[in-house]
Amino acid sequence: MTSEQASGATESAGREAIGAVDVTDGFVPVPIRTVTRETVDAVSLTLDLASVAEGFDYRAGQFITVSVPIGAQWYRRCYSMSSAPSVDKGLRITVKRSIGGPVSNWINDNARAGDVLNVRAPEGRFVLDPLSDAPLVALAGGSGITPILSLIRTALHTTDRRLKLLYANRDRDSIIFRDELDDLAELFGDRLEVGHHLDVDSGLLTRDQIVSVLDGCAGADFYICGPRKFMDVAEEAVIDADPRSVHLERFETAEIPPPEEVSSVATPTTEEVTIRLGRQKVTVAYRRGSTLLQTARSAGLRAPSSCETGSCGTCMARLRIGSARMVNNDVLDDDEVAEGWVLTCQSLPTSPTVHVSYE
Ligand SMILES: Cc1cc2nc3c(=O)[nH]c(=O)nc-3n(C[C@H](O)[C@H](O)[C@H](O)COP(=O)(O)OP(=O)(O)OC[C@H]3O[C@@H](n4cnc5c(N)ncnc54)[C@H](O)[C@@H]3O)c2cc1C
Ligand code: FES
Known part of the structure; x- marks a missing residue:
């Protein structure tokens, strides 16, 4: 099902904008x-970037962070672009309901055309x-x-x-972009192969089912994105x-114990x-149980962050002295960890002193 729910600023005239303005960070x-x-x-939202001076160019596969006020609280979440920068003029995100999820x-x-999103x-x-011209396999x-979708359309067009x-x-009925994918498969039939797996027909996707469609895919670049169980099987x-x-x-992470629990x-x-x-450099006393990100904030620094679950990499920094332990890391590979990179939102210091640098 694809239908325009609302478009044009006038349709939301008289409604209060969904978001108060968050101009922090x-x-x-x-x-x-x-x-x-x-x-x-x-639901997909396209954003009108005419008022944004700069900084919103993006690469296929990237995400933006959204900040929304719900009740008395502000929530931040990451949403990947479903648009392709080399093909589409605007920027589109697509948000699927998570059971019990606030944002x-x-x-x-609530989102309506004409409303403002931070x-x-x-x-x-x-x-x-x-630098790669290898075949691309997406799961x-x-x-x-x-x-x-953004990666595929970009690769097809460029x-x-x-x-x-x-x-x-x-x-x-739960296939997002079904028509768009059908159109792409028709337009680029000689280069694009699209296969659908439906749980109602053949149960949850298994390792063996994936292996059977990967025949002949040696040497390809693989891109995998989906719910946690799907990721585990696909990986x-x-x-x-x-x-x-x-x-x-990874859009969702495993249950992460609170830092206090891990540190104890x-x-x-x-x-x-x-x-x-x-240009700022501060040294502060460490409060037990705080992550490096929390420590940076308590020192008055506006350290970068987004998901705060170890999934996006926005809070990456490099340990220059000392050591830290990451509670969750869905982003950094072994080489990066060996070079001292850490996700500060997930890092608890494990040495008497720690020097960390956002680079
Ligand atoms: C880099 C990145 C890019 C993302 N891009 C997208 C995107 O393009 N579209 C999108 O819909 N979401 C995306 N997400 C997930 C999104 O940021 C939110 O986590 C999601 O919308 C749920 O937020 P919530 O406040 O409703 O629920 P939360 O309170 O965040 O989560 C509620 C429950 O749902 C689980 N959950 C979270 N995300 C999902 C999911 N996608 N599927 C199933 N269960 C989930 C959580 O583990 C938790 O148990 C992305 C996440 C990351 C880290
Ligand atoms: S803020 Fe996303 S990994 Fe730390």
Whole structure:
């Protein structure tokens, strides 16, 4: 089902804008140009960037951070662009309801054309390697199609690469961008192969089912995005496919224990933390149980962050002295960790002194 729910600023005339304005931490208020219902539980918003001076250029696969007030609280969430920068003029995000989730449901229920959304500039590392001309294999589950669609359309329009997509959903009606994918498969039939997996027909996608569609995909660049269980199965399945590279974007993380709980089990006493951010450098006493990000904030620094679950990489910084333990890390690979990179939102210091630098 694809229908224009509302478009044009006049339709929301008389309604109060959904968002009060959040101008902290680089957020800017941007009008919503159109709201399109994609499925019963997913909605796309295109944003009108005319008023935004600069900084909103993006690469396929990246995300923006949205800040919304619900009740008395502000919430921040990441949303990947489902638009393709080289093809589409505007910027589009697509939000699928999470059961019990405040922000995804709020956006699905409240977003109207003409309302203002507080957003922060695009970022993210789930992007195409400009030096690669290897075939591209994409595995998407549910809302994970958003960055994947952007990557696929970009690769189709700007390269000669061959592409294969396996897209898993509950049933036919929950396939986001079904028509758009059909159109692409028709237009680029010689280069794009699209396969759908529906749970109602053949149960939850298994490792063996994925392996069976990866025949002949050795040497490809793999991009995987979807719900947690899907990611786990897909990641396991591609190991045997002899990929050139594997790129993962996790929208949901495993249950993360609160830092206080983790720190009470392990770490020796950390006394002070030195943090460098741009031209600022501060040294503060360490408060037990605080992450490096919380420590930076308590020292008055406006340290970058977005998901705060270890999934997006916005808060990356480098340990120059000392050590820290990450409670969750869905972003950094082993080499980066060995080079001292940490996700500060997930890092608890484990040495008496720690020096960390946002670079
Ligand atoms: C880099 C990045 C990009 C993202 N891009 C998108 C996107 O393009 N579209 C989109 O809809 N979401 C995307 N997300 C997820 C999004 O940021 C929110 O987590 C999601 O909308 C749920 O927010 P919430 O406040 O409703 O619920 P939360 O309070 O955040 O979560 C409620 C519950 O739902 C689970 N959950 C969170 N996300 C999902 C999901 N996608 N599917 C199933 N369960 C989930 C959580 O683990 C939790 O148990 C992205 C996340 C990251 C880190
Ligand atoms: S803020 Fe997203 S990984 Fe730390």
